[in-house]
């Protein structure tokens with residue numbers, strides 16, 4: 001593997017700061033992966049699972065204070081504060097380097113530093129991009145093997161000597177007091193110290209493929225989004241590709257692998273978390289999945305909610321913070337209807353009923369994407385897949401209908417910008433609190449979100465056939481707190497309506513917020529949802545919406561004059577349509 005001189009120089013600088021005992025360049029081979037696993041089994045970083053029922057599967061228990069993304073310690077360090085915008089934490093680059101430099105100085109003494117060249121996206125694709133990260137965590141190296149393409153494939157994909165995002169990661173002392181996740185978009189640089197948790201430490205994922213890539217995408221004219229990519233096949237065998245943004249732990253992985261309840265319809269998985277999308281020479285939007293694995297939330301993944309997801313983690317999987325059964329199988333809440341007896345909890349303690357969840361609510365599986373039974377034959381196509389529809393979905397118990405469609409591109413962008421959601425265990429902090437989360441990018445947009453909306457709006461005119469934009473909410477509840485829509489495999493019914501809308505055959509009714517399925521347009525054959533429940537799931541209430549739009553207006557005010565006029569106009573038009 002011949003390393004570029006810029007990469008070598010950068011790795012040398014990282015070593016000079018962190019002072020590891022030695023530096024190892026990773027080649028991404030199976031032998032390397034096996035060696036890492038052996039080392040981690042020896043030192044207890046990994047525990048073996050049942051070799052018969054879960055071959056080549058391992059359990060990692062993280063430090064109990066290091067179990068989720070820490071957004072309060074995550075910063076965009078652009079030169080100008082305004083370029084990070086009001087929705088990001090900002091620190092001046094020099095201050096950030098001085099502070100984190102203190103934590104990183106000598107942090108790898110007595111440890112090995114692994115230098116990992118990795119490719120985000122399929123080999124041979126113009127849309128793929130390279131990163132080079134260093135880390136002192138073998139768990140991170142093994143996870144990067146599963147989540148990215150490691151080794152010479154990355155080096156060969158560099159367009160220039162310095163064509164890479166540089167990432168410096170150290171576990172430091174794992175103390176939240178000395179933890180920082182820093183992004184320097186102007187330097188194409190990431191520094192992450194004090195955490196071994198996936199979203200903070202696998203730098204290819206959130207730090208590179210979303211925060212830095214979103215900034216790079218704006219410069220280069222493409223989109224880096226927190227989106228699944230899915231092919232929907234109809235009974236005639238025609239496949240329509242959609243990409244969908246949903247906040248963390250809100251069903252993207254389940255939807256990406258959905259097994260249809262509708263005869264003849266099926267879904268093909270291209271990606272479950274991140275989409276990089278470009279407009280091709282013909283004006284078609286195309287998407288690649290920059291990742292090559294899934295880092296999914298385990299709790300509530302079951303043969304009912306995600307049969308493909310449960311099947312794919314039966315081998316060659318690293319589990320983090322799940323519970324353990326007496327027969328050394330992984331277990332998490334929701335996996336089986338009954339809780340097995342004799343569980344060991346995610347911290348390694350005997351679990352007692354009533355003592356809280358046995359698996360951490362943000363426990364995870366990390367697995368190669370090719371293990372997914374529904375993986376699309378096109379998932380590594382260097383051209384990407386053509387996208388006909390975009391979905392913005394969030395977790396809201398009230399207000400937001402099950403599904404509706406934006407009037408056009410600009411209105412769809414407004415619907416994305418207007419998204420809010422109830423928080424989940426994927427981030428540290430309170431669960432279930434409603435917060436604004438435009439396009440599910442609030443934790444991941446690497447620059448001023450007003451400019452991000454403007455970038456989306458500017459993409460519309462480049463598209464020969466702009467994808468239709470839909471808003472979904474699987475999580476609306478009735479007055480008794482029960483979900484109005486069964487979700488999971490039944491979500492294919494909503495996808496089917498979207499495909500019909502794309503083809504011009506789906507029937508819809510106009511409302512102030514967009515097009516809602518006309519009565520009878522959503523295929524409910526064989527479904528136990530009553531017409532009254534469906535009406536309630538699709539209802540758009542003027543009073544609720546006007547209150548929500550007031551809140552949205554206040555949020556938008558935070559952007560000042562940077563907010564694109566089109567967004568403000570869509571908000572005002574919606575209020576008017578509701579009679580305000």
Ligand code: OXD
Pocket residue numbers: 069199247248249273295426
């Ligand atoms: C994830 C997240 O891990 O969004 O995908 O937190």
Ligand code: MN
Pocket residue numbers: 226247248249273
């Ligand atoms: Mn995510």
